[in-house]
Structures are given as structure tokens and as C-alpha cells.
Amino acid sequence: MPEDPIFKLLNECIADQDPTKINLSVGAYRDNAGKPWVLPVVKKAKAQLLADPNANHEYFGLDGSARLILGPNSSAITSKRYTAIQTVSGTGANRLAADFLSRFRPATVYITNPTWGNHPKIFGAAHLPVVEYQYWNPQTRTLNYDILLDNLRNAARGSIFVLHACAHNPTGLDPTQEQWKEIAAIMKEKDHFPFFDCAYQGFASGDLDKDAWAVRYFVDQGFELLCAQSYAKNFGLYSERAGCLTGVFKDSDTAQRARSQFMALVRCSISNAPGFGAKIVDIENLKTMANRITLMREKVYNHLTELKTPGNWTHITSQIGMFSYTGISVKQVAAIKSKFHVYMTDEGRISMAGLNESNVKRFAEAIDWVVRNA
Numbered sequence: 001m002p003e004d005p006i007f008k009l010l011n012e013c014i015a016d017q018d019p020t021k022i023n024l025s026v027g028a029y030r031d032n033a034g035k036p037w038v039l040p041v042v043k044k045a046k047a048q049l050l051a052d053p054n055a056n057h058e059y060f061g062l063d064g065s066a067r068l069i070l071g072p073n074s075s076a077i078t079s080k081r082y083t084a085i086q087t088v089s090g091t092g093a094n095r096l097a098a099d100f101l102s103r104f105r106p107a108t109v110y111i112t113n114p115t116w117g118n119h120p121k122i123f124g125a126a127h128l129p130v131v132e133y134q135y136w137n138p139q140t141r142t143l144n145y146d147i148l149l150d151n152l153r154n155a156a157r158g159s160i161f162v163l164h165a166c167a168h169n170p171t172g173l174d175p176t177q178e179q180w181k182e183i184a185a186i187m188k189e190k191d192h193f194p195f196f197d198c199a200y201q202g203f204a205s206g207d208l209d210k211d212a213w214a215v216r217y218f219v220d221q222g223f224e225l226l227c228a229q230s231y232a233k234n235f236g237l238y239s240e241r242a243g244c245l246t247g248v249f250k251d252s253d254t255a256q257r258a259r260s261q262f263m264a265l266v267r268c269s270i271s272n273a274p275g276f277g278a279k280i281v282d283i284e285n286l287k288t289m290a291n292r293i294t295l296m297r298e299k300v301y302n303h304l305t306e307l308k309t310p311g312n313w314t315h316i317t318s319q320i321g322m323f324s325y326t327g328i329s330v331k332q333v334a335a336i337k338s339k340f341h342v343y344m345t346d347e348g349r350i351s352m353a354g355l356n357e358s359n360v361k362r363f364a365e366a367i368d369w370v371v372r373n374a
């Protein structure tokens with residue numbers, strides 16, 4: 001099978017001996033020295049676990065927590081219309097949702113164009129038909145909003161729509177609250193099923209509640225829905241594989257029945273959830289990460305403005321979250337890699353977290369050069 005494009009790019013970058021190389025490929029947070037960051041709160045939690053004489057490595061229960069995504073006072077929680085189960089990070093939550101939908105609510109799955117490359121594979125693996133709906137307008141470098149609404153209206157009644165809860169991967173572009181309201185209204189009218197993928201809660205605004213707004217709005221509108229969460233990015237727990245799938249249903253009886261089906265599906269795939277990451281998930285250090293990324297966006301924009309780089313670059317600062325869709329061409333992506341050792345995906349997506357005080361200027365100069373010459 002062909003290698004996964006992101007991991008292929010990452011391996012190429014690792015093999016590159018050039019000391020000035022810039023890695024903007026994988027969506028993993030880096031500090032201002034370009035190093036992975038263990039959150040202080042995670043260090044603290046690890047120390048507590050080590051010091052706790054009762055801590056152990058027994059099998060861990062499967063129930064998850066919906067409080068972070070739905071909010072502790074959610075009506076879905078107080079009326080017990082929800083169920084939440086631990087998964088193997090966001091990918092595991094997506095796959096569990098796909099298997100569940102394939103068995104109990106099969107329909108065509110609409111994913112954003114462009115999207116996270118794993119979405120078509122995961123839903124395809126669960127034998128659901130997958131098609132795209134328009135999300136990004138390459139001309140304006142903004143949301144392709146009118147076409148998106150048309151796609152919602154024209155999809156067969158009862159389709160499944162994959163919605164990115166916040167900080168859309170790969171474009172870094174989210175609907176506004178007003179746009180979400182219109183999207184929800186059409187979905188209601190057409191009886192479409194919302195599946196939220198939430199891999200970056202906190203990364204869009206630095207605020208967990210703000211970033212959960214869309215999911216909570218849909219819950220308040222009375223939708224039944226599923227929401228996959230990854231704690232890889234917002235807690236820096238990438239390899240610990242902590243995640244959760246939350247389902248909101250019309251009543252507590254349906255939620256209980258869904259819970260038993262989640263349990264049955266998990267039992268025959270991973271059997272039990274990884275406990276370590278789940279034990280150390282806590283919520284304090286998001287702002288540091290979100291603020292540093294916002295600062296890098298401003299720096300890229302300011303450097304490009306100073307360099308008078310041809311084109312409009314306002315999307316760099318208006319996009320949010322970990323990624324930026326730069327809008328540069330495949331040819332320019334190839335040129336920036338071969339001439340400047342800057343690694344980004346073919347479609348021009350960069351992980352902003354790979355930028356820091358010592359490489360951001362060089363990155364902007366490289367962009368300036370390829371825009372003028374490649």
C-alpha cells in the first residue's frame with residue numbers, strides 16, 4: 001500500500017540533514033525552541049500518580065466524560081440523554097462512530113472538501129459511502145459558504161454530515177456562529193445527522209467552552225448527534241491515545257441502549273481503553289499553546305507585508321487553530337522543500353506550531369521567494 005502522505009513527508013524531513021530545515025508537516029505542538037512540550041499540568045499529574053500508593057495499572061473502566069465537550073450544565077447531561085465512552089484517541093473515536101452508524105443509522109457520509117485525510121478511509125472502512133461537500137474556496141481563501149449550503153440542501157434526506165467542531169483541519173477556517181445556525185437549520189429541515197469531529201478543542205480560541213460552541217448549539221437545538229474527541233493535541237498526549245466518543249440521544253433509554261452497543265463494539269476491537277492518558281487529562285495549559293500559535297500567525301503576516309510578497313495574506317491571521325492553508329501551489333510547495341528545506345503538505349497546509357521566533361522570518365522569506373519565482 002502507498003505510504004500515508006503525512007508520515008511520508010515527516011520521514012523525508014527527519015532524513016533531511018540540513019540544519020535550517022523547517023518542519024510544518026504533522027499537527028503536533030512545538031514550543032518556541034521547536035521542541036515537543038510536556039504540559040506543566042501533565043508533569044504535575046504524572047508526579048501525583050507516581051506518588052499515589054493506590055495508583056495501579058489495572059484494567060480501566062470504559063465510560064468516558066462528556067463534560068468537557070457538552071459543558072457540565074448541559075441539558076443532555078442533566079437529563080441523562082447522553083453516553084460517553086473512552087476510545088483510542090480521536091481516530092479510535094471516529095472509527096467507533098463509523099462502525100456504530102454503519103450498523104444502526106447507515107447513510108451516505110459527507111466529509112468536507114478538503115478534509116483530514118483519514119475521514120474517507122475511516123468511514124470507507126466501516127462500509128459507508130463517502131462523498132465530499134464543498135468547504136474551501138481557493139479563489140477567496142474563505143469558506144465556500146453558498147455552495148456548502150447548497151450541498152446540505154441537495155444531499156439525500158437523512159445523510160450524515162461530518163462537521164469539524166472547531167479549528168478545521170486542514171484549512172484553519174470555521175463557520176461563524178451565524179453560519180453554524182444556518183447550517184443547523186438546514187440540517188434539521190433535511191433530517192441530516194451531525195457527526196462532530198473535535199480534535200482541537202481549545203486551539204481555536206484558547207478557551208475550551210468557546211470552542212465547543214457549535215456542538216452545544218446543536219445539542220440545544222434538539223439534535224441527536226455523535227462527537228469524537230481527541231485529547232492528543234489539547235493535552236499534548238499524542239502517543240498516550242486518550243479520546244472519547246460522546247453520543248446525545250432523544251431520551252435516556254436510547255442513550256442507555258447506545259451505550260451498550262458502544263461497549264459491545266469496543267469490547268471486540270480494543271476491549272479496554274488506555275488508562276494513563278485518561279488519568280492525566282486536565283485543562284490548564286491551553287492558552288499558552290493557542291497564544292503562541294496566534295503570535296506566529298501575526299509574525300508570518302507582518303513579514304510577508306514587509307517583504308511586499310505579491311497576493312493577499314490576510315487569511316493567515318484570520319484562520320484559526322493549528323493549521324493554515326497558505327494557498328500556495330503544488331509547484332511552490334515542491335520548490336520551498338527543495339530550495340529551503342521547508343516541509344508542508346502538497347496542498348499548501350502548514351502546521352503553525354512548527355514555526356518559532358528563530359525560523360518564522362526565514363519561512364516568510366522562503367514563501368516570498370517561491371511566490372515570486374516558482
Ligand SMILES: Cc1ncc(COP(=O)(O)O)c(C=O)c1O
Nearest residue numbers: 089090091116169197199230232
Ligand atoms: C480532524 C482530525 N480528527 C481526528 C484526528 C485524530 O487524531 P488522534 O487519533 O491522534 O487523536 C486528527 C489528527 O490529526 C484530526 O486532524
